[in-house]
Amino acid sequence: MKRRNAKERILKAAFELFSEKPYDEVTVDEVAKQAGVSKGGLFHYFPSKYELAKESLFYGLERWMGEISSKVLSMKSPEEKFRALIEYSVEFILKNPKFSRFFLEVYEKSIEKKELEQWISSSLEYLQLFEGIFRELGVLNPKIRALLFGALLDGLAFDYLLMGDEGKKYFDIEDIKREIFEIFTGKS
Amino acid sequence: MKRRNAKERILKAAFELFSEKPYDEVTVDEVAKQAGVSKGGLFHYFPSKYELAKESLFYGLERWMGEISSKVLSMKSPEEKFRALIEYSVEFILKNPKFSRFFLEVYEKSIEKKELEQWISSSLEYLQLFEGIFRELGVLNPKIRALLFGALLDGLAFDYLLMGDEGKKYFDIEDIKREIFEIFTGKS
Amino acid sequence: MKRRNAKERILKAAFELFSEKPYDEVTVDEVAKQAGVSKGGLFHYFPSKYELAKESLFYGLERWMGEISSKVLSMKSPEEKFRALIEYSVEFILKNPKFSRFFLEVYEKSIEKKELEQWISSSLEYLQLFEGIFRELGVLNPKIRALLFGALLDGLAFDYLLMGDEGKKYFDIEDIKREIFEIFTGKS
Amino acid sequence: MKRRNAKERILKAAFELFSEKPYDEVTVDEVAKQAGVSKGGLFHYFPSKYELAKESLFYGLERWMGEISSKVLSMKSPEEKFRALIEYSVEFILKNPKFSRFFLEVYEKSIEKKELEQWISSSLEYLQLFEGIFRELGVLNPKIRALLFGALLDGLAFDYLLMGDEGKKYFDIEDIKREIFEIFTGKS
């Protein structure tokens, strides 16, 4: 076995499995098997199933968010930035349809364990990215609008999960992106 | 205990417990105990834990949604209706902070069981309520705007879950309601 | 399965197995199997392996000690009582050669769990039986002599465990009983 | 760390840990860590956990017993020897309150492995020390009295473990030593 990336292989397998089905239906054996390590080996790197889930969530989240941030910030005008933000966020939602549920599961368990601080600061970090763009766009309340934009994305992810491909019968994805741009900028 | 409403007592207890903590941390014994029935009695009314969870979710959902609908529809002007919709929706979110997670959990299990139909039709039902109001308000794409409004609510619930009372430090709930009204109607 | 005595069957099986081999070598499956119940059934009666071991220890201890007490107290003269005490105590030791180890194991775990009170009061109870006899025999320090007699019995159990049948080559059990009587009473 | 005495450091750490808590609650990792060696290093010196426990038991036992023997034998009169024997034995008991349990655990495992010879001969060795002193004291059955004295010590250790410092409320240690001297010599 390739020694070096055992931990990363485990994180990747865990992110995939926890994204695919609920926490309580993913077994540690399964993650270990998919990562190509023994169960004992997995516990060599992660002290519990919960820690594994949490780390794998952040692993997946950071990979995506880093990519989105850099793409968005490479744009020049604020309008282009906002359009790119909508574009890549929607792409993330479509590619990770069950991300919300996974996120919420891990989050809930971290509440019980009273490990909340990091979550809020991590949330605020993303909101700052949004707020900066709204500020450049010259909207009145960039802070609140950033919150609402974030909530809309979360909600879309939530709804997409619900309607899945079935939803495409009712709504055109390009229409949705356009409407979001319009509502939040007042422009079309 | 009044025999008649044993089933309703079970549904109520289940809704409360599944709202409080994750599906896999709620035991059937616990629900039975909180409802004041025996375990055998519970299985007399519900064939499995999953069915219990699903029915209790709809039980809770319908109680709230029925109430919100009737309050909203009793208003006269579309502006008042929309303001009431925002008002009571936010109230629901604040009172049921963990509803999203519960909803998603049951939803996910129903995917596995391929029992999807009812969910979409149930979603569309709510969207029709929203769409009607946007139509009365005279917006251009009432259908899509309804979808986005629904998503925003879901997302707010999601975010409120995340930030909880801590979030109140950063955002004022009245500001948020006002901003929602403005964004979706273009008026202030 | 006979419903009524499931718990007693489990206690009996547990006492036998924990007497036979160390705590960590007795598995819960094994106890359940020997008692003729399922593992789940066992946990219906005992919340943990430790509680099972503790209850089964007391179960075995009380059965023996009750019998010894009643036999001893039915004797008339103090000399006869003391001889009977020696007789039946030695019999217990010979029939339960690994009792000390089992006792000590459970005791140690109860230290960790800070459940000590009952043990001391239970010890003092037996010492009072001994003290009463020494008092009748007219020895000078009946309290301390009772302690030492108790310790001697415990130690004999300990040593018998060590030497087992092998020890019989070196020591005659009747000689030992006689010597104990002599040392503790000053008579022969 | 001095390489030379790695083995001794392991034995010392093992004796301390196995004395502190039950066999099954001491892990090999823990012993290695406390001894300042790697797990692999430990297994270089000891083929298994059981062998480690057994060797560490004898290591601790011999250190104490050698010391007691030499102190006792340096006394002149048999009375002084016996008093010293009581003195240092009681000291050992007070300083190693959980020794009995550790001893019994290892002993039990050696029964299963059918490695009994050394234990009996080791026991008999100590009994010979006692027997010699009783012979010098001129008692009638020095052999049996030695056995009973050994058993009394073991039993006291056993009881001290049970009553611990709590026992001091009920019994004075100096009274006990005096009573032992009296019972076994007939003198005061």
Next chain:
DNA sequence: AATGAATGAGCGTTCATTCAT
């Protein structure tokens, strides 16, 4: 000699579900 990553059998415990009463 020394390390510690990796293994995997085995454990205690849980809990949805069944069923005799």
Next chain:
DNA sequence: TATGAATGAACGCTCATTCAT
């Protein structure tokens, strides 16, 4: 109808032991 004792498959996790480096 209603009960709760009983089941048993499945789970997360541990840890003595091995072995490539």
